[in-house]
Amino acid sequence: MQKTSVKYRTYVQILAEELVPAMGCTEPIAIAYGAAKARETLGRLPERVLVQVSGNIIKNAKSVVVPNTGGRKGIEAAAAAGIVAGKAGRELEVIAQMEERDRLDIDAFLREHPVQVEGLEGGLTFDVRVTLWAGEDQVKLRIANYHTNIVYLEKNGEVLHRLPVDGEEENGLADRSLLNVWDIYDFAETVDLADVQEVIGRQITYNMAISQEGLTGNYGANIGKVLRNTYGSEDVVIRAKAAAAAGSDARMGGCELPVVINSGSGNQGITASVPVIVFAEEWGASREKLTRALVLSNLVTIHQKSRIGRLSAYCGAVSAGAGAGAGIAYLDGGSYQDIIHTVVNALAVVSGIICDGAKASCAAKIAAAVDAGILGYHMYQEGQQFYGGDGILSKGVEATLENVGRLGKVGMSGTDREILKIMLKEKA
Incomplete structure (x- = not known):
């Protein structure tokens, strides 16, 4: 294959997009990533948390251990880990760098602020929505179609980021049809x-x-x-x-x-x-x-x-x-x-x-x-x-x-x- 061809460049890009590091099962980690980004936007720890997810996210997050949470499983643990100690800039390694104190803080956060989880009916196969409240402040975030694809971010009614969602299409990635x-x-x-x-x-x-x-x-x-x-x-x-x-x-x-x-x-x-x-x-x-x-x-x-x-x-x-x-x-x-x-x-x-x-x-x-x-x-x-x-x-x-x-x-x-x-x- 010619190095100058479109296919060659696309194949190199596909490998770069797909072969990325992640710590932990990627569906709960996507939740942790979204929660960390929402908390970063909120600017402080939330008093209330709502996580809404599609059925396939529930399926893949229900029974797997979330790393660095002391053996906790599920959506609530993933969201709390992202909120309390997540580093959104590291994407799928969002909760890779944590200390024992962070684990204790996650436990305390879950005791004081239970995470509300709701299933999303119909719609996309891959859909994660996180809403955080603190006082009069509110942040809404949505990830769709793949694990780091934030398509919507809003704070106090102001839209900070919006990408089109065209069904199950993975917009923004190299063309897999090649x-x-x-x-x-x-x-x-x-x-x-x-x-x-x-x-x-x-x-x-x-x-x-x-x-x-x-x-x-x-x-x-x-x-x-x-x-x-x-x-x-x-x-x-x-x-x-x-x-x-x-x-x-x-x-x-x-x-x-x-x-x-x-x-x-x-x-x-x-x-x-x-x-x-x-x-x-x-x-x-x-x-x-x-x-x-x-x-x-x-x-x-x-x-x-x-x-x-x-x-x-x-x-x-x-x-x-x-x-x-x-x-x-x-x-x-x-x-x-x-x-x-x-x-x-x-x-x-x-x-x-x-x-x-x-x-x-x-x-x-x-x-x-x-x-x-x-x-x-x-x-x-x-x-x-x-x-x-x-x-x-x-x-x-x-x-x-x-x-x-x-x-x-x-x-x-x-x-x-x-x-x-x-x-x-x-x-x-």
């Missing part, structure tokens, strides 16, 4: 490493660090350690699955280490990167080869997710597992044909996994998705594949990705509503 698997492969083969080494290098460092923490600490259901202890660590496939799952174990369990995310998700960022890194270490791949493999894996994941949407009843680990499979195939010298058949085969196996929110079981779903990605590659190596017309598959990788996007965005919208009803019933 993504396709052939061009992603070409870009990975030809990209000037200087243009991507910072974002990819940070992903390697951050995501392997939290993976190691998950393998040595005690988080969630410890899926990474269960895999390693049950099946041993001799087989690189088991190590890759365990390492990816362990990163999610730690992240869902409130680990205070950052993750480089993909498509707005730390779990997807871990899944798209850690298995590829483990295989690169096993095979002695050069840093250049690993970097190119991660460019491929990440962009294949983003390409899939751009059709599904950032939040859905379709588990994002499935997309990232297929992306990881593609990256592993590339590391092994796989051709474009190897890569596209790896992706299609993987999606044929695990596209039915639902997203029922961020929590400990995400790590097990990641292990299954990574396994499907690796299986998809080995199938094609053995001359085996699934064909167009088999279930949701169509002839050609792009046609299959279109089908999966339709399934995740449109077909599973009713599933999404039922999942939320079940989750809220259990909470009650």
